[in-house]
Amino acid sequence: MKIAVASGKGGTGKSTFAANLALSLSKSNDVVLVDCDVEEPNLHLFFDAEHEESEVTVPVPVVDPGKCTFCGKCGDFCQYGAITVLKDDILILMDLCHSCGGCRIVCPYDAITEVPRVIGKVRDSQPDEHLRLVTGVLNEGETHAPVVIQMAKALAGSTPTPAGAVFEHQFRELVCSMADVTIYDSSPGIACPVIETVEGADYVVLVTESTPFGIHDLELAIGVVEKLGIPAGVVINRSDGLDEMTEELCRRHSLEIIMRIPFDRRIAGVQNRGGLFSQDMPEWQGRFTDLYHHIRETGGGGA
Numbered sequence: 001m002k003i004a005v006a007s008g009k010g011g012t013g014k015s016t017f018a019a020n021l022a023l024s025l026s027k028s029n030d031v032v033l034v035d036c037d038v039e040e041p042n043l044h045l046f047f048d049a050e051h052e053e054s055e056v057t058v059p060v061p062v063v064d065p066g067k068c069t070f071c072g073k074c075g076d077f078c079q080y081g082a083i084t085v086l087k088d089d090i091l092i093l094m095d096l097c098h099s100c101g102g103c104r105i106v107c108p109y110d111a112i113t114e115v116p117r118v119i120g121k122v123r124d125s126q127p128d129e130h131l132r133l134v135t136g137v138l139n140e141g142e143t144h145a146p147v148v149i150q151m152a153k154a155l156a157g158s159t160p161t162p163a164g165a166v167f168e169h170q171f172r173e174l175v176c177s178m179a180d181v182t183i184y185d186s187s188p189g190i191a192c193p194v195i196e197t198v199e200g201a202d203y204v205v206l207v208t209e210s211t212p213f214g215i216h217d218l219e220l221a222i223g224v225v226e227k228l229g230i231p232a233g234v235v236i237n238r239s240d241g242l243d244e245m246t247e248e249l250c251r252r253h254s255l256e257i258i259m260r261i262p263f264d265r266r267i268a269g270v271q272n273r274g275g276l277f278s279q280d281m282p283e284w285q286g287r288f289t290d291l292y293h294h295i296r297e298t299g300g301g302g303a
Contacts, residue, residue, distance in 0.1 A: 001296065002182045004201035004230075007208060008217025010188035013237035013261070014207040016271060018185040019046045020278040021205075024288035026131040029180035032156045036197040037187040038120065038136035038148045046276055047133050051125035056136075056151045057116035058099040058144060063090050067111035074103035074112060095143065120148040122155050132156075132179070145187075146196040153200075156182055181292070189217075190224045198225065203295050204232040205258070210243045218246070222253050231299030233258035256298070259291050 005018040015037070022033040023046075035043040044051075061074075061083075068090065075085040082096035083103060094117060104112040119142045123135040136152035138145050157179070186197035198204050204225045208218040218234070225232040234250050236243055239260040250257055261267065270277040278284040 001180070001203070002184065002201045003292075003295065004184040004186060004198040004204045006186040006194055006198055006204055006206055006221055006225075007188050008190065008206070008219070008221035009213055012188075012207045012209050012214060014188065015042055015185050016276075017205070017207050017235055017237065017261070018183055019043055020276050020284065021288050021292070022131060022181075022183050023276055024278050024285040025181050025183075025292055026128055027285060028289065030130050032132045032134060032179040032182045034152050034156045034182065034184045035133070035135040036149045036152060036184050036193070038138040038145050038152070038193065039187060041135050041137055043133060043185060044123070044125070044135055045274060047125070047127035047131070049125040049127040049133070051123040051133075051135070053121055053123045055118045056120045056122060056148050057118050058147055059101065059114035060094055060097050060099060060117045061092060061103050061112045062115050063092070064111045064113065067109050069109055069111075071108065073106050073108065077102050077106045095141070099144075099147075119144045120151075122148070122152050124155060145193040149193055149196045153184065153197075190220050194221075194224065195228075198228065198230060201230055203299055204230050205235055205295075206232055206255075207235045207237055208246060209238050210236060210240070210246045215245050215249055219249060222249075222255065226253070233295065233299070235259045235261065237261045238263045258294060259287070 005014055007014040018033065022031050025031050033043060035041040070085055070088060070090065072085040075083040080096045080098050082093050084091040101114065104114060118139065120136065120138040123137065125133045127133055134152050134156045136148040138148045184197050184201060187193045206218060206221050206225070208214045233256045236246055236257060240263045243260070247257065266281065267277045270280045278288060
């Protein structure tokens, strides 16, 4: 089963929830936790372990000046403004290139080839016998977050390797094994990286907080999962018992509040030390396990 954890805004405790869920389920299942927040991955802080690493590359165009006639067809084709054809030169802005390969196809003189450009990396670690952590890392200044997310999900064994993007080298055979549960931790917001993360999930957990900003951004996130047609439920983190506005929003969208994590001093203390409260407070492992079974029974019946 594939569960995506998302949130409309940052700071709601999305990654903390994903890490505690993964730890709890790994007690009785083989779990792969995938950090898809590739611009600011942080799950490795909870699960420190040695990792294998491979670069992620995308193909970018290179022009052969001996063949190019500066006809301009490649520049006319590019909808991203990555190619500017001058009288006797061609400027290619790699940061704008989307690696679609169209410029190479439309060139009538076969003057354009493609070479790999490194945009990030993926890391594979095994913090526990039954828990793997796959981390996507986008290089600073790069914009192709969805590509690195695709590769991280592919490395987890839950999706095919995308066309175009490639790993620098092959990982160990364990990479191809399928887990009982795969958990995707997305970036905050509702932009393209979030769409890429939740795509193909059996269920989406939306983590929120009962604040005006939390409620506003939760409604945006709900709109995304409704558009994608993926079953979802809401977790209220740092609940102080004053959740009426969040409850009303969930009623309007026929969403179930599947868990409330209280605004608790003990939980806050564990998190402030960089720990996982389900590890220090074992009763929470049972709650997260029960939550997983509830998800399977009520909406996320994926394999």
